[in-house]
Amino acid sequence: MSPIYKTRSNLSVSPFVLIALSVAIVFHCFNGQDALGKPLCVQENTQLKAAEAQKIATIGQLLKTAVCIFGPGGKGGGSGVVVSADGYVVTNYHVVQSCGKFMKCSMADGQLYDGVIVGIDPVGDVAIVQLLGRDDFPFTKFADSDTVEPGDWCFAVGNPFLLATDFQPTVSWGIVSGTHRYQYPAGTLLEYTDCIQTDAAINPGNSGGPLFAANGKLIGINGRGSFEKRNRVNVGVGYAISSNQVQHFLSHLKSGRIVDHATVDFTVTTNESGEVRINDILTESQVFRRGARFDDELLEFAGHTITSTNQFKNLLGIYPKGWRVPIKFRRPANPETGDKPETFELFVRLSGVHDTEELIEMMEGKSARVAPQPKLPQPPEKSPPQDQPAIAKESRTPDPSLHESRRGFANYRFNRVRRTELWRRFTGENNWQEMDFGWRVICKNAQNEEITIVLNDRESGYRSKQQTIVLDSEIDLALQPEPKGSGGLLVTLHLWRKMLLQGPEKFGDTVYMGAVPNQYPQPSQYEWMQATSEGVETNWLFNPIGVLSSVEMFPEPDADPCQVVLEQYRAQQGLQFPTLIKYRHAAGDWQSLTVERIEILGDADE
Amino acid sequence: MSNRRMRLVTTLALAILCFMDARAGLNAQDERASSPLNQYSSVVRSAQSKIVKINGGGGFRGLESYQSGFLISDDGLVLTSWSYVLDADAIYVTLDDGTRNEGKLVGYDPQLEIAVLKIDATAVDHFNLDTAVLPRVGSRVLALSNLFRVATGDEPVSVQRGFVSAVTNLSARKGAFESVYQGPVFLIDAITNNPGASGGVIINREGRLIGMIGKEVKDSSLGTWLNFGIPIETINQSVQEIRDGKMIVQREQNQRKPTEPMTLELLGVVLVPDVVNQTPPFIDRIVADSAADKAGLAPDDLLISIDGQLTPGTRDVRSLLESIDRDATFQLMIRRGKSFETIQLKL
Numbered sequence: 001m002s003p004i005y006k007t008r009s010n011l012s013v014s015p016f017v018l019i020a021l022s023v024a025i026v027f028h029c030f031n032g033q034d035a036l037g038k039p040l041c042v043q044e045n046t047q048l049k050a051a052e053a054q055k056i057a058t059i060g061q062l063l064k065t066a067v068c069i070f071g072p073g074g075k076g077g078g079s080g081v082v083v084s085a086d087g088y089v090v091t092n093y094h095v096v097q098s099c100g101k102f103m104k105c106s107m108a109d110g111q112l113y114d115g116v117i118v119g120i121d122p123v124g125d126v127a128i129v130q131l132l133g134r135d136d137f138p139f140t141k142f143a144d145s146d147t148v149e150p151g152d153w154c155f156a157v158g159n160p161f162l163l164a165t166d167f168q169p170t171v172s173w174g175i176v177s178g179t180h181r182y183q184y185p186a187g188t189l190l191e192y193t194d195c196i197q198t199d200a201a202i203n204p205g206n207s208g209g210p211l212f213a214a215n216g217k218l219i220g221i222n223g224r225g226s227f228e229k230r231n232r233v234n235v236g237v238g239y240a241i242s243s244n245q246v247q248h249f250l251s252h253l254k255s256g257r258i259v260d261h262a263t264v265d266f267t268v269t270t271n272e273s274g275e276v277r278i279n280d281i282l283t284e285s286q287v288f289r290r291g292a293r294f295d296d297e298l299l300e301f302a303g304h305t306i307t308s309t310n311q312f313k314n315l316l317g318i319y320p321k322g323w324r325v326p327i328k329f330r331r332p333a334n335p336e337t338g339d340k341p342e343t344f345e346l347f348v349r350l351s352g353v354h355d356t357e358e359l360i361e362m363m364e365g366k367s368a369r370v371a372p373q374p375k376l377p378q379p380p381e382k383s384p385p386q387d388q389p390a391i392a393k394e395s396r397t398p399d400p401s402l403h404e405s406r407r408g409f410a411n412y413r414f415n416r417v418r419r420t421e422l423w424r425r426f427t428g429e430n431n432w433q434e435m436d437f438g439w440r441v442i443c444k445n446a447q448n449e450e451i452t453i454v455l456n457d458r459e460s461g462y463r464s465k466q467q468t469i470v471l472d473s474e475i476d477l478a479l480q481p482e483p484k485g486s487g488g489l490l491v492t493l494h495l496w497r498k499m500l501l502q503g504p505e506k507f508g509d510t511v512y513m514g515a516v517p518n519q520y521p522q523p524s525q526y527e528w529m530q531a532t533s534e535g536v537e538t539n540w541l542f543n544p545i546g547v548l549s550s551v552e553m554f555p556e557p558d559a560d561p562c563q564v565v566l567e568q569y570r571a572q573q574g575l576q577f578p579t580l581i582k583y584r585h586a587a588g589d590w591q592s593l594t595v596e597r598i599e600i601l602g603d604a605d606e
Numbered sequence: 607m608s609n610r611r612m613r614l615v616t617t618l619a620l621a622i623l624c625f626m627d628a629r630a631g632l633n634a635q636d637e638r639a640s641s642p643l644n645q646y647s648s649v650v651r652s653a654q655s656k657i658v659k660i661n662g663g664g665g666f667r668g669l670e671s672y673q674s675g676f677l678i679s680d681d682g683l684v685l686t687s688w689s690y691v692l693d694a695d696a697i698y699v700t701l702d703d704g705t706r707n708e709g710k711l712v713g714y715d716p717q718l719e720i721a722v723l724k725i726d727a728t729a730v731d732h733f734n735l736d737t738a739v740l741p742r743v744g745s746r747v748l749a750l751s752n753l754f755r756v757a758t759g760d761e762p763v764s765v766q767r768g769f770v771s772a773v774t775n776l777s778a779r780k781g782a783f784e785s786v787y788q789g790p791v792f793l794i795d796a797i798t799n800n801p802g803a804s805g806g807v808i809i810n811r812e813g814r815l816i817g818m819i820g821k822e823v824k825d826s827s828l829g830t831w832l833n834f835g836i837p838i839e840t841i842n843q844s845v846q847e848i849r850d851g852k853m854i855v856q857r858e859q860n861q862r863k864p865t866e867p868m869t870l871e872l873l874g875v876v877l878v879p880d881v882v883n884q885t886p887p888f889i890d891r892i893v894a895d896s897a898a899d900k901a902g903l904a905p906d907d908l909l910i911s912i913d914g915q916l917t918p919g920t921r922d923v924r925s926l927l928e929s930i931d932r933d934a935t936f937q938l939m940i941r942r943g944k945s946f947e948t949i950q951l952k953l
Contacts, residue, residue: 236798
């Protein structure tokens with residue numbers, strides 16, 4: 001045997017050794033192993049290092065958005081997170097409850113800012129505070145909490161045990177332990193629905209602080225924990241209000257109001273075969289008027305498939321009063337009439353859990369009716385450390401005009417400002433006040449017949465080939481739903497002119513509500529203003545660019561409104577007017593009026 | 607085959623192998639999971655599907671009426687903690703999909719404080735005790751249980767993460783009493799042993815079973831709450847014995863009864879009065895110079911089993927004695943303080 005042959009022989013064997021080796025290495029890298037068991041392969045080690053560096057960078061960035069809240073005199077407090085550059089902070093209601101109108105808020109930049117209360121959701125335990133003094137606060141945005149899964153890494157940032165006497169927030173790392181959790185109300189308020197459970201340490205003082213996914217997405221607002229026999233410290237079971245819930249409420253909370261939660265006007269029960277069916281329904285409700293009946297099966301709610309009564313109740317808790325959702329039902333087959341099962345979808349305005357007065361009473365009566373939140377992480381009553389910085393000594397006081405008290409509002413000033421902003425955005429250059437005369441709107445209906453609508457302060461009227469109607473100023477507007485079948489088109493347009501001429505402040509009792517989804521004219525989010533004038537309640541919906549796109553007029557609170565959609569704005573008489581007006585009552589067909597022109601009437605013309 | 611061709615084939619084979627393996631690695635994980643930050647959700651989901659929520663006795667004076675358990679066979683055997691929760695007329699076992707079954711107590715090991723229940727089920731996802739791995743100090747673990755009864759119906763149980771911080775023997779107390787179980791445990795640095803958590807599982811990050819979450823107990827010297835699991839290795843044999851028909855609760859006696867059976871009176875044993883549905887069979891009094899006295903039985907001894915059959919209540923003691931001839935020798939297991947003793951008895 002020659003040496004060469006030997007070499008050849010070695011070569012012919014080596015590929016198999018190589019393959020075996022490569023397989024072993026590849027398996028080693030991709031299958032991973034216990035961190036302490038076997039040495040890590042170089043590739044994974046590099047990945048781990050990169051991931052670790054990324055984690056540190058992410059936390060470093062997000063620490064800047066966290067807020068540590070201190071109550072008056074440095075007693076009590078909690079955490080929060082900045083969600084916009086102009087300093088809006090989301091926190092817990094139970095954190096600000098004891099803080100009054102103004103509070104001191106520290107951030108990782110080492111600065112102490114004044115904060116003013118904006119809006120509260122006492123049922124969902126959420127509150128909004130605005131930080132003062134800057135318009136370039138570092139902030140973060142809410143992500144979709146429905147993408148979170150148990151086992152995902154996450155971290156909480158906040159002010160546990162009010163440790164942030166150096167203004168620096170604390171980070172605790174953990175995993176998501178559960179999603180879509182339900183926690184019963186503590187007392188009569190503070191119900192946590194569809195919340196996220198985590199084992200990241202949530203201690204007293206963490207309340208109101210952010211829960212971030214490992215990639216830095218804001219997924220929740222930490223608020224409570226399961227505390228039983230081991231005192232009020234973390235036992236690895238904390239709960240965060242889902243970011244999706246907070247997002248639904250955000251614009252409502254920024255309106256300065258005391259915000260309520262939504263409910264439906266029916267109850268459901270799960271039967272033996274797992275179907276969720278209506279077992280009670282209010283006959284004066286919108287959902288009943290639209291056709292839902294006893295024993296109908298609830299299939300979907302706001303795009304979520306319903307699998308159980310519990311899951312439905314849990315889901316319902318994440319929407320504010322007045323939210324509008326599609327609901328899908330299935331009518332079971334009826335052997336008596338031979339009707340086949342039928343699936344149908346309704347679009348429903350959700351009513352409130354409480355009436356406003358009831359909600360205020362529940363908050364005010366907290367000492368009488370609520371044992372103050374036994375399960376909530378409230379900082380222990382400890383005397384502030386001696387070396388505490390100037391929180392208690394702080395003498396700088398914010399401008400007291402930043403807060404306006406009014407029943408039903410956490411801070412009425414924000415409602416006024418929002419309402420004014422919205423109206424200004426809509427009116428822009430248009431000065432309707434100059435049009436303070438009677439208007440004659442000449443239109444064509446779908447049959448190409450001429451319709452003349454006269455709008456003025458007292459005796460608005462409607463004339464078609466068949467009929468002439470004049471509003472009687474001596475009678476309640478609510479009692480004049482003319483023309484027939486419209487649900488009150490003339491009254492709605494009469495009030496529309498009044499709103500344009502007078503603006504929301506003079507129109508009547510006008511409240512900025514927040515944004516809600518609506519289907520008309522297109523499915524989108526609309527900013528919502530609610531007003532009462534001349535004994536009639538109206539909703540005013542503005543599209544995302546701020547244009548008034550529909551008006552809903554309710555002759556009675558529980559009745560179906562006359563819906564009027566305003567489209568295709570064009571300049572008329574130097575002002576922007578809709579040239580297409582659609583209207584309908586209840587679930588009736590849409591009627592349309594094409595506006596030919598608008599004439600201004602002198603006093604004598606009527 | 608020439609050398610050159612061989613080399614070419616080798617290179618190609620290597621390239622394909624590497625490529626395939628890398629592709630397989632990528633395909634198996636979606637975008638979320640391919641991030642080293644989110645790697646547990648599939649392991650967690652798989653484990654959750656094998657865990658059950660148990661509701662039974664208790665529910666008063668700070669005693670929770672619920673605990674956790676997990677499926678260990680495809681025909682619905684459930685392993686859990688032996689506790690007062692199982693001391694109920696009806697034990698309800700809720701599976702991950704929300705279906706609720708009545709659980710029948712098959713048997714239990716009073717020393718290890720484990721119990722096996724049976725529900726009517728077929729082809730259910732379950733953990734295999736025989737493929738469990740050993741706890742190792744420093745290894746990362748996930749704990750899954752229905753602590754605080756956070757989950758109900760079809761809601762998945764909770765998951766927590768931590769590290770094994772020690773492998774040791776338990777030295778703990780439950781209230782004023784020493785904990786019954788004093789065997790091997792592994793301690794965890796996370797707060798896993800919460801109300802309702804006992805009977806849950808501890809798995810490694812590949813989803814392999816390591817142990818069962820123990821009860822809520824405090825360290826006997828420091829008084830701090832302990833968080834621990836009992837290694838599957840420690841309990842597997844006992845579970846197997848229960849499955850083999852030892853240490854089981856047999857309420858219906860099919861054997862022919864002897865005409866002259868054994869009785870407590872003949873033995874000279876007076877048990878505590880039978881006051882509740884299942885009064886633990888503690889010895890109240892021993893008649894002097896009786897067979898029981900000579901065998902060394904004493905007041906406050908708790909009867910655990912007779913000839914390997916469990917006696918959870920005084921009625922079980924009486925009914926088991928009825929099947930023993932008064933001339934026979936039989937074996938009695940008792941608990942005295944924290945120790946277990948086996949005693950031969952004969953009239």
